[in-house]
Amino acid sequence: MLPLLKRHEIQVLLSVAIPLDAIAERTGVSVATIKRIRDEAPVEHVDDRAEHRKRGIGRPSKAAPFADDVRAWLEEEPDLPTQELLRRALEKGYGGGKSAFYSLVASARPARTAPVVRFEGLPGESSQHDFGHVDVRFVDGTKKRVHFFASRLKYSRFVAVTLVPNERVETLVRTLVKHFREFGGVPLLAVFDRPRTIVTKSGPGREVEQFNTTFAEVMLELGVGAEMCAPRSGNQKGSVEQLVKWVKSSFFKWRMFADERDLEAQLAAWVRQVNFETPNRATAEIPEARRQQELPRLRPVRLTPETLAMRVPVFVGPTAEVMFEGRAYSMPPQAANVPGTAFVYEDRLRIVAGRHEVEHARGKPGDPPASLPEHRADKLAAVHGARARLYEKREQLLRLGPDALALLTALTHRAPTRSAEHVERLYALYEEHDDDAMRAAISRAVARGTLTISAVGEALSSSDRAKDERELDRTREAQPRAPRAHVAKKRTPRAERKRGAR
Template identity: 30%
Template sequence: MDIRRYAPLRAAGASWKDIAAQAGCDWRTAKKYLSPDAPAVPPRATSRAGTVSRLVDPFTDVIDAWLADDPGLLATVIHERLVADYGFTGHYQRIKVYCAEARRRIELESDAQGRPPGLHRRFEVVAGAQAQVDWGDEGCLLVGAGAGKKVYSFHMTLSYSRDPFICFTTSQDLATFFDCHRRAFAHFGGVPATIVYDRTKTVVRRHVAPGRAVPLHPQAAAFAEHYGFAIDVLAAHRPTGKGRVERQVQIGRDHVLSGRRFSSLAELDAAFAAWVPIRRGQVHRTHGEVIAVRAVRDHAALGPLPQFGYAVTETHLRRVGRDALISFAGSSYSVAARAADGRVTKAGQRVEVRVGVEHLEIWRLPVDSPDRTPMLLARHPLAAVRGQMIVDPQHWAELPDGHTRSTTLDITDHAPVAAQQVPGDPTPSSVSGSMVFGESQAALEVMVARRPLAYYDRLAGLAAPPEPATTAETTTSESLVGAA
């Protein structure tokens, strides 16, 4: 209440009682704050915050538990569940206001150091020091033979210059992931000192609690050791740590893919190669330089490529079936029945499957080898679609193929069979046929009776029986049967 706005009434000669009636206060209060010697700060009503219970108060524990489990849970969903399951009668706005307060409190409590939420430290790097990697899900872009296949885009961006690399695949498996790294290194002409990843399963072996060291995938660690770069894994739910490549995913999607259709991955890669000069000729809005000019310094500071590449393979254990096949990813692949060292592959034997980008290898385990060393049993191209059976004929060369199976009919033990007359059956006509079983076998004649379909209708009771035949017809039928 701002009682000073009633000062004109006092100047006009109104009494303290009249002013108090207008202001809704005691006359002593009006006199205290409207006198010439009144204090500068007007009176204020006491705050009612916390004195009146809110409709949401009985449900705060439930809401806090939901938000702690899923901080992104919408207030509309929370209000809907409270009304349906807990009998909440308040308006949605009550839940909305409380959720905004609770989210800030939970975010502060989740940070052990009590740092301000929503803020991050900006960093800059020197040339050649860092690259960032991410995947993009581009959906079903291909038409024609590749229609229906989901396409993924692999992105690597140099942090100093923002020079991009993009390639496209139909898989995100371990072998494809690090094959894209090799292509990126060849594109840049070197290897950055550090590569930043999020917690993808091709880099991280398993997830751990915040503050603990992240165990790396053995293949990722071996690949990084061979090429000479360090792996930097971000904390969970911290996409701002690799914002340079996150932004590049959207830029590449807008400028390379939007409004186009492609028939193959090669066309997608060619579209990126055609766009790279355009991108490098632009002035980047953050560092204010032409990307190509800054990329020259970035490329010069990269580490050298090793003399030999490192092919990452994904390994699995499988058992050999009785048909000398193993199953992988919905397709079947043959295994050599006898290995190069002469040892026979047994049904049920465990083998190691090493999956590359384009090929699959089947290896005998060291425990099954006399010298305790693995041995290659088969190498196949990967199946193009699920359900294929890929077989090398040499693998089954020693297995029986059924060429010795045969059938015969010894005519010396069986006489030709003549057609027999059946009562009520019209005169059968005979057809002779010859089947020759080798040069030493004579022809075999088999008499076959032919009857009209009406005969079978009469047997089933679906037609009237035939009229008695005349004497001439009976004589003719008997003579034909006798001749047969």
């Protein structure tokens, strides 16, 4: 079965009335299959496994057990005819049909070298995208490996290059959306150099058996067809690979950078220069001029990097928390042991589990647990018994981080009989302030070496006063200033005498 994202690509091409023969040549799919896909309903999801189960597909091939034998025979004699391979397999007990065996041989036979065929894109037809990395040396002698994501409209050669922290799928899709917005729209197809980030299971040739789910969902939402280059096929993916090589040789190779901020500034200036000032060597035109011709063929971008939400399946644990990227996010106690979905934005998480929906600011991996006051209160109310409630309060305080552990340890060992009182007093302060303020106040007290609850209270009060002063300053700045009234300067008697003399 064709992957659902490949079916979506064909539907995108059909939607703009591209001839069936042209679609078949581009996608490697037969005209008969394209006609069948034309009559199907639009693709609404990208879960290939679910579709396999729905259609009852998955019978193992009878030729599969002979794959090792075929590879061994071809390794000894690469030009061995397929009929001779079939004869040998029949002698070893193969009982399947010719078609299944021929497909196995086609996937196992080494690819023949084909001449490079150069092709030019049409306006709005396709764009090329790829990750790259390079080791840069700064002026102070330090080295750092820098990752970047490069995109280019095939027709106009308009490029976008962004420095990225890694080469993960979230980074890819968010930067891809950012680049589409810089292009001014989305083309029909986006071409990739088959990165493992988005291809989780490859098939023979250019076929992809399974795409990364996050990538597939974003491409479906954007309405863009995804096209993968075949592995080890320079005549197909040369232009995509050349994009990364061009960025390295034209920008990174000859430049020196003071620091990372200088690197970003020089990169932005270089991208603007090649797009708006320098004629492209292949077209002899400035890319921006050709992009203006291409704009009518580009379609609106439905997403922004800020509104793009990745869907991640999650599970609310017995402690009413969801673990994501190594950090715990609180949920209502009633949501415990319920599966859900996390909608992951750049700066926040929206977690839906059953009838419960919670939004948290997104933290970094390894950050202290994120909790909301209402969740802490509900969890405390669900605990029965004074001793259990005390331990729950202490546990919530300890989750503020290692400084909270140091403070409570010092208080307990200093006055063991008053440990319950210390927990109650500290938790009372916690109820009046959010996690960040409480964590900062405890850290300030620990840093000063004053491990007392009074020191934490003073730090919180100082923080509140500073916050109030900042709010007052912003309010004053926002108020319009009244024009100053003109006040006539009163003349002195001496000035009056001089005026009379004149």
